Amino acid sequence: MRSPERERFDATVARTIADRRLQDWLADFQALAQEAHDDALGELDDVEAWRDALSDVRAHTVAHLDHYLEQFAANVEGHGGHVFLAATAADARAYVRRVVREKQARLIVKGKSMVTAEIELNPMLEAMGVEVVETDLGEFIVQLTGEAPYHIIAPALHMTLGQIRDLFSREAGSELPADADALAAYARRRLREKFLAADLGISGVNFGIASTGTVILVTNEGNGRLSTTLPRTHVAVMGIERLLPDWQSLDCALTMLTRAGTGQRISTYVSAITGPRRETDEDGPDELHVVLVDNGRSRILGTKYEPVLKCVRCGSCADFCPVYGAIGGHAYDSVYTGPVGAVLTPLLDGLDGHVELPYASSLCGACRDACPARVPLTDLLLELRADAVRSGRQPASWRVGFRGYAAATTRPSMWDAGVRAAATLARPFARDGFVRSAPGVLGKWTAARDLRAPARRSFRRRWRDPSTQPGERR
Amino acid sequence: MDRDAFLDRLAVRLRRRRGAPIPPVPRLRTAAVRPRADGDLLVRRFIDRLREQGGHAVVVADRAEAQAAVARLLDEQYPGSLACPPALRWPAIEALSSEDPSTAAFGLSEPRWAIAETGTVVLWHDSGQPRATSLVPPAVGFFLPASRIVERLDDALGRVTAAGQDVPACITFMTGPSRSMDIGYVPCVGVHGPGQTTVWILADE
Numbered sequence: 001m002r003s004p005e006r007e008r009f010d011a012t013v014a015r016t017i018a019d020r021r022l023q024d025w026l027a028d029f030q031a032l033a034q035e036a037h038d039d040a041l042g043e044l045d046d047v048e049a050w051r052d053a054l055s056d057v058r059a060h061t062v063a064h065l066d067h068y069l070e071q072f073a074a075n076v077e078g079h080g081g082h083v084f085l086a087a088t089a090a091d092a093r094a095y096v097r098r099v100v101r102e103k104q105a106r107l108i109v110k111g112k113s114m115v116t117a118e119i120e121l122n123p124m125l126e127a128m129g130v131e132v133v134e135t136d137l138g139e140f141i142v143q144l145t146g147e148a149p150y151h152i153i154a155p156a157l158h159m160t161l162g163q164i165r166d167l168f169s170r171e172a173g174s175e176l177p178a179d180a181d182a183l184a185a186y187a188r189r190r191l192r193e194k195f196l197a198a199d200l201g202i203s204g205v206n207f208g209i210a211s212t213g214t215v216i217l218v219t220n221e222g223n224g225r226l227s228t229t230l231p232r233t234h235v236a237v238m239g240i241e242r243l244l245p246d247w248q249s250l251d252c253a254l255t256m257l258t259r260a261g262t263g264q265r266i267s268t269y270v271s272a273i274t275g276p277r278r279e280t281d282e283d284g285p286d287e288l289h290v291v292l293v294d295n296g297r298s299r300i301l302g303t304k305y306e307p308v309l310k311c312v313r314c315g316s317c318a319d320f321c322p323v324y325g326a327i328g329g330h331a332y333d334s335v336y337t338g339p340v341g342a343v344l345t346p347l348l349d350g351l352d353g354h355v356e357l358p359y360a361s362s363l364c365g366a367c368r369d370a371c372p373a374r375v376p377l378t379d380l381l382l383e384l385r386a387d388a389v390r391s392g393r394q395p396a397s398w399r400v401g402f403r404g405y406a407a408a409t410t411r412p413s414m415w416d417a418g419v420r421a422a423a424t425l426a427r428p429f430a431r432d433g434f435v436r437s438a439p440g441v442l443g444k445w446t447a448a449r450d451l452r453a454p455a456r457r458s459f460r461r462r463w464r465d466p467s468t469q470p471g472e473r474r
Numbered sequence: 475m476d477r478d479a480f481l482d483r484l485a486v487r488l489r490r491r492r493g494a495p496i497p498p499v500p501r502l503r504t505a506a507v508r509p510r511a512d513g514d515l516l517v518r519r520f521i522d523r524l525r526e527q528g529g530h531a532v533v534v535a536d537r538a539e540a541q542a543a544v545a546r547l548l549d550e551q552y553p554g555s556l557a558c559p560p561a562l563r564w565p566a567i568e569a570l571s572s573e574d575p576s577t578a579a580f581g582l583s584e585p586r587w588a589i590a591e592t593g594t595v596v597l598w599h600d601s602g603q604p605r606a607t608s609l610v611p612p613a614v615g616f617f618l619p620a621s622r623i624v625e626r627l628d629d630a631l632g633r634v635t636a637a638g639q640d641v642p643a644c645i646t647f648m649t650g651p652s653r654s655m656d657i658g659y660v661p662c663v664g665v666h667g668p669g670q671t672t673v674w675i676l677a678d679e
Contacts, residue, residue: 029659049503056500064496066484073477078639085480137665138656154656161658180660188665195666196576212641222609222652222667229605229644240484245499247635251628252502265523266592266627269667270647272634277643280601282559284643294480301487 005353009331009360016328022158026325029157033319036263037370043265044255053252055374058310061210061243065301068210068243069292075213079275081288085240089119089295096121096202096235097128099289103233105130105199109191111217111224112136113204114152114313115293116237117335118348121202133194135223137187144171150329151337152315153261158328191223201227201285205238206313207253208290209272211246215290217271218257225269234285236273240292241309253312256372261314296348304383308343310373317367317377323360332357339367343380351384355393358384416460423454507626516590516623517675524593524673527650528663531593531673533620540617540674541567544582547615547672554579557607562617575604581611581668587630588623588673594649595673596630600642608648613670619679 002010016022041047061068073083086092100108108130110116125132134143138155142148144167149155156164165178168186176186203224207216215236217224228234244253258264277284300306318324318338329337333354334345342357358381361367367377388394389402408414429435430453438446445451462468475483485492511519521531534540541564548556548570555572562582563571572578586598595616599605608614624630634641652667663669 032659045507046503053500053502060497060500063488064490066481066488066490066492067496069484070477070481070492075639079643085475085477087475087480091475135666136656137654141656154659156656157659159658161660164657180657180662183657184654184662184665191666212639214641220652221654221656221665223665225605225609225646226666229609247631248501248628249499251626251631255627264527266589266594266647266649268527268649268651268653272641272645272647273643274641274645275643278600281599281643282601282604283606284599298484298487301484302489 003353003355005333006356008333009356012331012333013327016331017326021160022328023326025158025160026328030319030325033263033316037260037316037319040259040263040265041256041372044259050252050256051372051374054256054312054372055310057244057249057252058312058373059307061245061249062241062301062306062309065241065243068245069240072208072210072213072243073290073292075211076215076275076288076290077213079213080278081213081275081290084289084291086119086291086293086295089293092119092237092291092293092295093121093124095289095291096237097124099233099235100125100128100130100200103200103287105233107131107133107194107198108200108202109133109135109194109198109223109227109231110139111201111203111219111227112139112155113202113237114149114335115204115239116202117149119237119293119295121237133191133198135191135195135227136219137184137221137223140187140191141167148330148333149335149337151318152313152340154315158330195226195230198227198231200233200235201229201231202235202237203228205236205242205290206257207250208238208243209245209247209250210243212274214247214272214274215288216250216254217269217273218254218267219271220262220264220268222269225271228271228273229284232285233287233289234273234276235289235291237291237293240294240297257312257314260316260370260372300347305343305347305380307375308340308347308377308380310375311340311344311371312373313340314372316370316372317375320366320370321361322364322366323362327360331360339377339381340375343375343377343384346384351388351391351393355388358382358388412460416458419454419458419460423456423458426451426454507628510625511590512625516625517620519590519625520588520593520623520673520675522593523591524650524671527593528653529593529650529671529673531618531675533675533677536678537617537676540676543674544580544615548580552579552613557581557604557611559583559602559604559607561602575606575610578611579613581607581609581614582617583608583614584617585622587633588618589625589627589630589647590623591626592649594627594630594647597646597648598642599644599646605644605646608646609667612664612668613672614668615672615674617676618673619676621679623675 084095141156150157169176206218276288332341346354435451556570557575557578585595587596651663654665
């Protein structure tokens with residue numbers, strides 16, 4: 001029997017594939033994103049050296065995470081900030097709840113943060129009666145629609161300008177024009193009031209610099225700066241793996257993140273926050289709390305999956321993934337969309353409930369080639385598939401089937417017999433050289449693709465047959 | 475879980491002994507960085523790269539010329555008050571200066587450095603350099619001494635590294651106006667931060 005998660009996955013995929021407008025847009029978006037990615041990285045002399053550098057420094061940091069985490073925490077505290085190491089999502093939520101209570105915060109503005117979505121922070125804050133406002137324009141839009149983000153760096157990617165106009169018009173209580181600048185101006189006015197009135201700002205973190213305890217935020221709109229400048233208290237939430245050893249290593253991390261992610265040489269704003277405001281500073285929050293979230297990451301350390309922790313969340317794996325381009329972001333049922341989500345979500349949340357994700361890939365390797373940190377995504381997807389079968393999360397018939405396949409491919413006589421049998425069996429279903437509707441389990445395959453009908457005589461038989469002529473038809 | 479137990483757990487997973495020496499941080503091969511430029515080329519590149527990001531930069535002879543340009547801009551385009559740290563003010567502008575950037579029509583700051591490769595100004599927010607001045611007003615400007623333009627991000631980061639633990643509570647790397655593509659993938663500017671940025675490059679400083 002199929003799980004409810006699998007039912008949901010299949011339904012989302014079917015809905016997305018049937019939506020012609022969305023299919024066309026995803027194709028256009030991917031083409032634009034790929035061009036921007038290639039142009040921006042192509043400007044660098046020896047881009048592969050940059051990739052190596054990012055891969056090496058991220059692998060080094062993750063491999064010595066206890067060291068860098070200790071150093072980072074000590075330096076945040078040395079500059080007057082507070083640090084909390086949260087083993088679980090519940091621990092992280094409890095710490096933030098304590099800060100919110102202590103500050104008696106009624107209105108919270110949030111910068112873009114995937115880890116706060118991962119730990120389900122907003123529902124807890126809302127249950128406390130606190131107003132929580134997402135201020136990244138894309139996050140603001142999906143907060144209003146109640147949907148999950150569609151893409152790691154473009155949360156409202158799936159929505160048209162017209163749909164956003166309708167949404168904002170409903171919010172505004174008056175008809176707004178279908179003009180991006182006018183709609184952005186509406187969001188600016190509405191959110192500016194929130195920024196000025198907020199008691200507390202919550203942000204994500206792109207990188208933490210261990211050598212000085214600095215939190216780096218990479219944004220384009222300025223909402224990240226406003227969320228971390230105007231409210232009296234700033235809570236920064238980050239995964240424990242998001243560290244870099246020092247400022248020098250920020251060079252390749254930032255260069256590769258923005259070029260790979262949005263095709264920019266650098267984003268509009270890069271904020272480097274080291275502790276709360278100093279006594280002589282004219283503005284900035286009085287308090288800084290940095291919450292470092294484990295929530296399953298340490299389980300990945302020391303395993304074959306450790307390289308996924310090198311990810312810098314640029315989203316380029318999704319921009320290049322043909323499967324993402326067909327099934328869209330909501331199929332991943334997680335804040336982490338695209339190929340890295342298909343790896344990360346089952347690792348953080350367990351394979352149960354996400355067993356379909358490692359199969360949401362053609363293993364073409366485009367994601368691996370696009371990744372600026374050289375995360376071997378296709379290898380990790382295959383490992384997860386193997387784990388799913390080994391741990392009995394897939395039907396026993398799979399194991400038997402793959403064992404049979406392995407046995408056949410290593411024994412030529414068995415392979416020959418199998419190929420002949422398959423050709424004979426397929427013949428009644430073939431029309432014009434293709435099998436378009438196969439029976440049983442193969443039907444799922446032919447529902448999405450046409451299978452070329454097997455040749456009357458296999459290649460191996462023709463090869464062995466001395467009467468075979470060059471160019472002879474099959 | 476206390477901090478030591480938390481870190482011990484990570485070290486065990488990594489098969490490490492906490493406190494054991496760690497190898498040097500891997501670095502980018504220097505061959506991957508272009509040969510260095512200097513002087514006028516840096517200024518020209520900064521102007522071009524900022525323009526590509528929707529910002530505007532212009533070379534002026536000295537600070538007085540930049541001040542006159544700001545006064546003209548306030549008069550013609552941004553009537554209202556000016557958010558400007560006291561050290562940057564000049565007598566003619568004193569009456570327009572405001573302590574509250576949230577009501578100001580224009581914000582003026584002085585970057586610590588600028589990066590030619592990306593068209594970025596680097597703002598060092600210590601005393602006398604508020605964060606809000608370059609963030610809250612709808613349009614902002616910068617007085618940038620030409621000698622402060624460095625070539626690449628790593629040149630600026632090297633200077634931050636040299637500050638050691640004396641880094642300020644906030645450093646901002648700012649490149650052009652606030653921008654977003656979140657509404658139907660249509661580029662728009664001035665979503666939260668300023669929609670217009672102008673840099674006056676002071677040739678004599």
